[in-house]
Structure formats: structure tokens, C-alpha cells
Amino acid sequence: MLLASIIDNPQQCIDKLPLLTKSEKYKLLHELNQTQRKHLTDKCIHQLIEEQVEKNPEQIAVIFEDEQLTYRELNQKANQLANYLQKSGIIPGDFIGLFLEPSLTRIIGLLAILKVGGIYLPLDPNYPLARLRFMIEDSQISILLTQESLHYKSYIKSLITINLDTDWNEIAQEYSNNIVANIAENNLAYIIYTSGSTGLPKGVLIDHKSLSHHCQNIIDNNHLNIKDRILQFASFSFDVSLEQILPTLGVGASLILVNAKNLTIFNLNKIIIDLGLTIVNFPPSYLTQWLEFIDKNEFKHSLNQLRLVISGGEALPLNTVKKWNLSPLKNISLINAYGPTEATITAITFPLPKNTNFIKSCKTIPIGRPLPNRTTYILDAQQNPVPIGVSGELYIGGEGLACGYLNQLELSKEKFIDNPFGTGKLYKTGDLVRYLTDGNIEFLGRIDNQVKIRGFRFELGEVETILSQHFQVREAKVMIREDKHNNQRLVAYIINDLGEISPSDRSHEIREYLKKRLPNYMIPSAFIFLETFPLTPNGKIDYAAFPEPDFSTLQSNYVSPKTPTEEIITNIWKQVIKLEKIGINDNFFEFGGNFFTRYSGYF
Template identity: 45%
Template sequence: IVKFDLTLLMEKTESGIEARLEYNSDLFDQQTIIRMVGHFQTLLAGIVANPQAQVSRLPLLTAAERQQLLVEWNNTDSDYPQDKCVHQLFERQVEKTPDQVAVVFNGEQLTYKELNQRANQLAHHLLSLGVEPEVLVGICVERSIEMVVGLLGILKAGGAYVALDSNYPAERLSYILADSGVEMLLTQQQLLSSLPSHTARVVCLDSDWRTIEQHTQDNLELGVGSDNLAYAIYTSGSTGQPKGVLVEHKNVVRLFAATQSWYHFNANDVWTNFHSIAFDFSVWEIWGALFYGGRLVIVPYWISRDPQSFYDLLCSENVTVLNQTPSAFRQLIQVEQSNNTQAQLNLRLVIFGGEALDLQSLKPWFEQYGDKSPQLVNMYGITETTVHVTYRPLTINDLNSNGSAIGCPIPDLQMYILDENLQPVPIGVTGQMYVGGAGVTRGYLNREQLNNERFIPNPFNRKQESRLYKTGDLARYLPNGDIEYKGRIDNQVKIRGFRIELGEIEAILGQHPAVGETLVVARKDQADQKHLVAYIVSEQEQELTSSQLRQFLKQKLPDYMIPSAFAFLKKLPLTPNGKIDRHALLELDTSNRPQEAGFVSHRNSFELQLSQIWCNLLNVHPVGVKDNFFDLGGHSLLAVRLMARIKQQFGTDLPLASLFTEPTIENQASLLVNATESQSYSPLVAINKVGNLPPFFCVHPVGGNVLCYAELAGYLGDNQPFYGLQSPGLFGESEPLTGIEDMASCYIEALQTIQPVGPYYLGGWSLGGIIAWEMAQQLSAAGEDVALLALIDSYSPVAIDRPEQVDEQMLASSLAKDLGSVFGTELSIAVEELKQGGLEEQLQHILREAKGLNILPPEIGIEQMRKLFGVFQANLMAMYRYQPQPYSGRIALFFARELEAEDRGWNELAVGGLETYRIPGDHYTMMRSPDVEILAKQLELLVRE
């Protein structure tokens, strides 16, 4: 047993100095130590040979390891057709399979011959308008067959396409059009009104087609070569502006030639074009299909955002080659796990790219399908080196690894992992990745200085034109030659496959007149998914809200670059060295957001439950019923999880499209009400279904609903299941119950569907405590164990003074006061105000006032108001009639500090004793922040005992 993890022992002997390494075998294997000894010997020899050298310049690698790293593991020279262009390889395939279906979209399809003919007509038209080699042509179209025709037409005319996503904000499109200097723009008639002002000549691929189709369908014979540009794709830039990457034909052609021996793409393959043409994964998808006679299925935008619909498309189209970011594939796995359909996938390859892969996320997939068919492959890649750089087939054994293995360089590329002095680092040591070879692109458009920084001469290749691309990614070589990805070295992140320069977002935020300092970071949420958080220091005396900043950014940045949360600080925290303390920022809780003007809280049980789901999913508190899901940081992947949670909670499928059209809790609740009206009534409201603790059942107060328990449930935490019990009669055709005993019996029957046997934890606020008392009595009489009865500021009926007269006016006035008090809003309507009309007029008056204060949602009508009144009346009168009996179980009474009578009249009935806890506030505020947090902490202690 060694005392230390690693110890170097040196001893002077007659034959010289002898050294010995002792090491912890749990941390190091023998081969690592042998390499370490070699590094030490090389270092000592270097010191002797060059004693004046800086330590950082001294060699570490043995000659054998240097040969392995620089030559053996990078011996990837590969022949490929260096004289061919992208469109020429497509034309070669047209000759082979002219009648094979080439492209499919929404029921429309073209054969290879038909696609080639249309692209030729467009190319001749563009040629007549002045397009030639090295001319950049913009293309901004929706997903369609015209999109593929447009790309091919530009290439055939000799031009290079500049990819513009029609969903980008106008300001970003405007910048790309201006920076690229395109003189021609291909688009569609319906997009013209949404395009920014520009000077390019417009060709509409739909409305101008009659003119275009007058040209010949023959292939063009031009002088375009493989060294000419094929496309420019803009990626995020740290200066606040995106930068265009220039990619030549040969870069693309050699990518497929170098990988075909692995993948064997063929005419039987069916591919999806899932990604935007502004994302370079689309280059792999489109030409991977069309170079080899495959069928390309263009995925409609809405289907690409809905994993269930996309899964169905994969099955119905018999897709064989699927390319996905790991984030998107996780959603497909969830669909697969919850799917009841008999549809079968036909995949033979699943290729990952775009972001780091969490191997553990693949466990459910491997358990279902194994690791042979389909074959899963991880490919690290960068736009600047043409889509893909490495190749790593995945097996079920990879689940035993905690790292992110990205494999080896693909043939014709070299991968060097170097230190700050451009020297190779030893095996197992982290350094920065540099990529060389035929995939390295021309560089950035109009960014000479950046080109000199990122595209550098290759010190390991004597060819004058050989360059390396400095990736900014960290990695290390493993002993078997695999490369393990270790993250970014700079301020760049990848989220859901999109490469994002945090500095670009910071620069745009800094343009807002009210923003002083800002810092944007990527944080992981509870599901271990990355999201963006912006920390803002505003200028003095400037009012600033998240909504204002979100709207400001939406005008300038695509949705995936909008932070999901904004934290407003007086100043950014600094380290003792004066640098921004990022660790301190990550420890700040960004889930709590201040309520902004127009905030409306939940107003019925559906909105309450949805609020809890949104809060947990988005990690944002509080959430208003009129808040926009996407403005709170939601995105398409989270939208899928949201719909799954709704299905789990309510047993109802809501269409995903409904969230994109009206992304509010108010709208979702309305859809759920309509969907569940015909279903059988249950008083149970699952405010929080999850958690390992025994569930807590909390009975409604006199108003009948359980909205008042939202904050209490939230403060009890995600591990505490919390069920409300609301009155029959609020929804559907059921009538209110009129006796406390009947209510207790009904609620016991409901809660036992969740928890058939005790011990039970019961409670209730106000009237809810009285009903819970009777429930405890009935359960005890049936031999069940009631571990806790929590009375939250509940008065025993024997201590309540019943008014001499209970008429409709008094009840209506009390109902109004109760509605307002529950929401922290004064809705005080005196009895005198209600004497002018009958009950219908009184309820109409209350309804108008409540809607005006956003206490009740707009769709609530007089019929629902009658139900509220009926429940309120039934509950109040039942309380007056109830005669509680002594109870011997454990009772905890939480009473409001501002009122006297600490026992609330329960002492004589609590024969087993009464524990009392004083809570700040009054009868109503104790159920709202900040007082309810004190209540929750004390209640949590009792439940956990």
C-alpha cells in the first residue's frame, strides 16, 4: 500500500542515480507509468542538452511516442476525386438512376432526372443573370423541393450559395446579406414581405418559375473547378456579428469519398433533411443522399420540432440513415419508450454530431436495439473543417465510460493535440485540438485577421499550402488512439447542436441603452441540459425587465441564442485577482424572477397544475398564466417534455402545435378544460406527483378549489408529492356535497386510488382542516394509520360564531372577499352593493370585478360563477352544521400570529394532545410568500419525522 498517489524516489548509487516511481494502481495503470518514466528521462536529457531553455520549451515525448502521435495516428492520407464538383457527382448519379426518386416533401416528389432538369433550368437562368464561379448567391426559402432545386441550380451555374434561414430575425438576415455582398437572392413569394431591406436582385423560385422553365433542361458545361466555392455558412461570432465560413467543392467531395468505406451509402438508403440549410449538418444530409442514389425526405419545419411526428415520419418513410444532434435523439428515445404504436423503425445508421454526446443517454436505446443494427456513430466536427472530423462507432460497452470519446480522424484529415507552444502533448494529457488535411476550408469571409489567428501554417507538414485550423476545443489522446473530447477552451458553447459565441450575445446586450455590464454563461438545468443565462448590471436609475431584453434580442438574434433567464445584479462578482468570478455566478439562483407588470397568477386547478409543471420544467418561479413558454426559456425539446408531463398529469394528449400557436398556461388550461369536461370527476388535484416522501393530502378551504396551495407545495420541494382535494361541483355535471361527513368519505375514496393504505398525512387550511379532521376520524375508525393531521389556521366549528341570518347577499359578498383574499387582491364588495338585484345580477357584478382584477380567467362565464357560488354556499353551511368528535391521533395546528385564540377551539377535542406552531402573517398571508415558506419548513420537518 502506497502512502501517496504518486511518489518519485531517487537514490545516488555507485553506478549513478537510480529512480523509482511508486503509484496508486487505482489511479494509474502500468503503461501510463512507463510513459511517464519516458517523459521524465526525455525532460532530463533536454535539460542537459539545452540548460538555457525555458521549461515550457523542453521536450517531454519520447521518440516513439512522438512518432505514434504525429505519424502513426495521423497517417490518414487518402485519395479522392480532386477534380470533381458537388453538382458533377450528382449528375453522375443521375446517369445511373434517372428514374429513382431523389427528393420527397409533403407528398410531392421528384426523380433524379426531374430534379436535374429543374436545377438545370434554374442554372441557365442564373447564368443569364450573371452568376459565375466565385459569385455568392443568397438562398432564403422554406423547407421544400424548391430548396434543393435552388441549391443545385446555384452550384450548376458556378456560384456558391449563402445559406439564410427564413426563421432568422430580420437584423441577422440583413447583416448576412450585407456582409456576404450577394447580388442575387433566391427566395419564395410568401417570404418577400418578411425579408429585410437589401440591394440583391430577387428570384422567386415559385412565382418566377414560368420564366425559369423557359430555359433548356440540359446540363451546363462551365469552367467551374473543385477549388471554387460551393457555399458559405455563417456561424456565431464573438464580436457580436456572425462570420461566414467559405467552403470549396473539394472540401465536400472528399468528405464522402473518405468515409464511404465505413458507411457504404447506396441507392437503397433513405435520408432525412432534418436540419436547416444554415446548419452544416444539412450538407452531409443532402449530398449523402444525392451522391449515392438515395431518397432524401425533406422534413417539414413543424415535424422537425415534434419528436412524435418525426418518429412517425421515420417509420412511414422507412428512413435508413438518420443524422441527429444528441439532444434531438434523446427526445426520440423518449418517444420510443412511451410509444404504443406498432410502427417500426428501419434505421441502419444513426450518426451523431453538432454537440458533445453523453454516452449514458443511449442506455435505453441499447437496451431496446443492441449495438449492431442500427449502428450508432459519434462524429465530432466543425464548420471550418467541413462538417465532420472524427469517426467513432459506438457499442454497448461504451456505457461503462464516463468520457466523450470521439474516435479517430477520418481519412484525409489529421488531428493534433498541442500545447500553447504548438508542441504535441503526451497521451492522456489534455491539449487543444488542431485539424489539418483536405477538409480545412478556405477561411472566413472578410475576416483576414481572424483567418491569420485560426488558420495557421502546419508545422508538421512541409507542404507550403498545408494549414491547421485552431479549433478552441480541448481533448486528449487515449492509449488506444481514440480521442476524448474535454470541452471548450474559450467563450464558445454548443447548445442543441448550435455553435454559440457567448461574446456575440454579450455584445448585442451591450447595445441596449439601459445595460451597463453583462455576462452570458451556459448552465445545466435539472435534466442536465445546457441553457443560457445572462447576468445584467443595469445603468443607474434605469428600469429594466427580462421581457424588455428578450424583445430587444429577438430583433437581432435567432431564438436559440436568446438566454432563457436574466439575472439582474448590482455588480458582477470578482475574484481576488479582479477577474469576473464565474464560479460565484453559477452558484446564484436564477430560477426566481421578479413579477413584472401584467403578471397574472393561476385562477383554477388546471392553471395551478400547469404552473407547477412549467416551474419544474423551466426552473423558473413564479410563472404567470399569460407568460410565453418560449420567452421563459422553452424550446422545442422542452416542449416535448412538457406535453409528456401534461399527458402524465391529466391523462390528456394536447397537440404540440397548440403550444407554438398560443404558448401560454391560460390557453393550455382552456384546452384541458374542454378535453376533460366529458371525463368522470375526481376531487384529486396532483399539484406535485413526483417524490420519494409519503404524499401529503391537503383539503380545500371554503371556496372549494386548491389554488391556495401552490406556493406551499412549491416550498415543500420536488421530493414531496402533494395532492389537493377540491370540491365536487366546480367542474362538469357533479353537484356540491352538503355534509362534512360526505365530503370526507368522498375524499378518502379518491386519495386511496393513490395510496391504498396508510400511514396517511392529511391537512387543510381553514375549512379544509375541519374536513381533514373528519377524514382522520373515518380512517382511524377503519383501522388505518393517520401519521399526521395538519390544521392550517382552522377553527373548530364549536368556536365559530354562526351569524343570525345567512342570506344570498351575505354569501355573495363573502364569496367576493374570499376570491380576492386567496389571490392577495382586494375584492371587497359590500352587502349593500348587492341588494339592488337578484342573485344573478349579484354574481354578474362579482364576475365583472373579478375579471377586471385578473382573479378569474376571461373564459369564465356566469354558469361557472353559479357553480362557484353553489360550492361556497354548500361548504359554508356544511361547516355550520358539523359537530366534530374527539380525536386521539397526532395533530399539528399552525396558527396565524396576528390573531389570538392559539388553540382555535381544538384543545378539548384533541384528546391525544395538540402541537401548535405560530406562523407569521394573518389568515390569508400565511398561505403566500414570504410567510408560507415558514409554514412549509415546519410542515416538512413533521412529514419527515
């Protein structure tokens, strides 16, 4: 096709020449995007939940540790809070922050915000104070729903706060009937802040129509029903938590909350068994750890009630799926889920075939095909469709696109473009993908500087910007490196005049500085100090020439274990972090330990 185009148009720039025949282009733009489906209703998701209250008021809606609420109790408490918010002056379109530790009250607060027409903003108590305050001030929230013990971390003089623990007696005096709020489908439902390359997070805006239709898609795609018991595992600050909560309640099933921060794999597995969970959703890193735990402990029949496992947030490794096929879970359905926050959580899914022959022919696990009423396009730099098998940038269209970024009009215009092949907008994901011959999409990596580690998506540029603001840092570059055990580590390369201070002391100083400004998952495992950055012959930074870090030599002030207890603990760390030498003064997280590895050495 290209040669024919050159002959027909010899004066045309080569990047303007078509690579596809008309039939090939029609297949890519239309046949692979035949996803249209009529939704059951245009009601908001909280209205669908209210319908479940009418149908099954005594059904268990949500469980947390030794507490639980029926649908009737959950709805009454959410209505009392919603009425209280209305009387406090909240109207549809007001931003409302929810800043709570894991509890049933989180679910009550979320539903109340949706019912009153507020725009839900989740705030994670584990985030640094500076990041929390930026999100609060950027969104200009009208009210913050919190608890007394977190007041010190959320205090802003002009901010109105409601403590849902100490103020509840007053809130409980309100009517418990469903409230009437004038909420249109294009009203905003929530805002989620994601990492931004400017050094500041950006707020992604999602409306009620996108949220409701997506919840209905998930109910249908995952065959949710009233008998399901579904795990709520993701952090509230990530949009996948909404996918775990709202479809569950929208279909009348039971939601199981856990405090993932302090949860061992042993205890999680026990919860899955004891509470009879039917659906769980983990990032691939945690799924791998869970599979290893199951294999070590030889669970054979105790997980029979589990029918679906979903894994998303980062690329699903082929080796993890191979472990899955050798585990007692192999006959359970497994879905690889993909979706940026800007496209309302999950946009594309790939149900793994139970035929193990499929894995033998795979080099990677596909991300699959778009959900109903979503469309996907794989385009080159000139926004032309690329042939099947050729890599390009993934664009997502159809339902579920965000309304843009809060207070960032130019960035919204850059990322949400007019659809050149139809109506509406397309979102530029920045992901490099290609179509496989069967129509599934294969993820190849990132085009820009955004990465995912252990399910957390962020911009390397944000880390670089914050690093560069340190008074001792002249320039900084951050990249992902793999250690000898293929674990992904975040590494910072810094141009810095150390003077008389040692690299380990300067690393500690910078790490403490970052802890006050960034979440733990964005803090590098290693800091390497250079006089200059390596350059290519044409003067650009040569990223391939950056030195490989030796993670085994990052220790300082090594003190060997002395007591039997210290020997046991350091031996466990050696197995988990994969280092030859661990001293009693070493920090687990500074040497690459993380939530997913934290408990894997216990069993």
C-alpha cells in the first residue's frame, strides 16, 4: 500500500501517505469498535443503590471487621448525613472531601456525597500533609468530612470540617428518608487526583452519567448478583475503589472492607475463606505474592466459593499467569483489566482463556478489548491508524471519558482531542500498544514519562520536579531499574556537589525531604550522585548510559545481628528483599521493601 501511495503521490511527505487499504481502515475504525449497547437506565448510581434498599432492605450491604450494615441501615445513615449536608448549605456541584481511616463510615460518607449532588474527593490519611493541602486548596472543597483523630493533619483555618465520629449524634437527628437533589447526568460525581509532570497532582473530573454507565457495565461484564461477596481492597484515593464499591451495592451484593495497610497475606486469605468472598481485585504484584502463599500452604479446596479474580493497575506478567495455571485457582475466571483514570476506571478487559495452550503461544498478556460503548484507536504521531501488529499510541473514545482536568484548561485540550473519526472526544493515553491479529490489544509500554509500580501510576517528572526543588540538588533524573531478581525499583540520578558529606548521608537527607512531599511509592529506593549526566553525540541526555545501581551496596553503618531474634528477622528480610547482607539498623522500605513484599516472608 505504501509503495502504491508513493507512486501515486511522489511529492507528498511520507508521513502523510496512507499505510492502509480502505478495507483495513474500515476494520480498525469500525469493525473492532462495534461495542454499542443500550444501558438499562440513565439513573445515577446512588439511585440504583436506593432501589436495592427497597428490594432487599435486610441484605448485608457492607462488612468491616466485626461491624456490618444492612442496606436499610446504610441508606438511613447516608440519608441522615446527606440531609445534614443540605442543611449546611451544600448544593449540587460543591466539592466535598472525605478524609477518613478505613471504616463503615467511609461508605456512608461516599453515598451521602453522591446523594446530595456533591463532588466526591477522596483524601488518603497516609499522604504527606503538603499533598493533602494542595488537593484541598486546588479543589476549594466546601466541606471536609473527617474524624477527630485526623483533625491535626487536615487543619486549614478557613475550611469547614464535620467530624463524623464526634458530630454523629447531631447528624443522627436528621431525617433518614431519601433526599431530593436536582442532579443532572452531566453533573460531576467525583474528582481523583493523579500524578502530574509539573510536580503537582492533577484532578480528573468524572460525571454521573459516566459513573453510572460504567457501574452497569461492570455489573454486566462480571455477572454480579445479589449472592456475591466482593472485596474492597484498593486505596480510597484510587478510582478502582469506586469500581469495587458502587457496582457491588448497585446490584445488592455484599461489600467486604479491609484495612489493606496492615493486612498480611495470611489474614487476607483467611478473610477470603471465612467470609466466603466470590470476587477479589488485586494489582498483579499482590496477585503474585498471593499465588506464592497459596502454593506454599497447599490450599486445595478452601477457595471453592471464589469465582472471579480481577487484576489491573499495571502490566500482568506472563509468569504470574503461568503460576496461576499451576495453582488451585486455575479453574476460576481471571480478568486482566486496563484503564486510565481519565476514562472512568476500567476501559478494556481481557478474560484469560482457561486453555493453557494459550499461554504457550504468548509473549505478553493482552489487555483485551474495550467494554461496551467504549472505542479504541491505535494511532501514529500524525494521528493516523496504524496497521494490525504495528505499535502506536492508544486513544480511547466513546462513553466514560473524563470532563477534563480541574483548573487545567490547556492540559485538558492537549489530552482530550476532537475525534477525527466520529463524534465526541478521544483521550490520549500515552500508552504504546498494538492490535494483535485476533483484535485484542497488547500493551507495550509508555510513550511519555509516566509509569506504574505495584499498581500506583505516577509521572517520573513529578518526582524529578520535587527533587530539583531541594536546595542541594542541581539536576535530577528518575527512572525505573530492575534488580537482579527482576523487581522494579525507582532510582534517582542527581547532580550534586557532595562536599564533605557522604553519599549515604546525603541520600538519607533527601529521602527525608521527599517523605514530607510525596507518597512512599514515589520515593526512590536508591540515589546515585553524578558530576554530569551522560550525553549522546547530539547533546541529548543518554538515558541508556546511566550507571546501573548496585542495590546490594546501598547500606551504610552496617551492624550485624547479635541476638537470635535479630538473626531471624534479618534472615527473613534477606529472603524477601533479596539482599545478601542486612544489618539491624537498615530500613526495610529504603531497601526496596513494599506493601506486597512486606508479609511474604512470614510463611
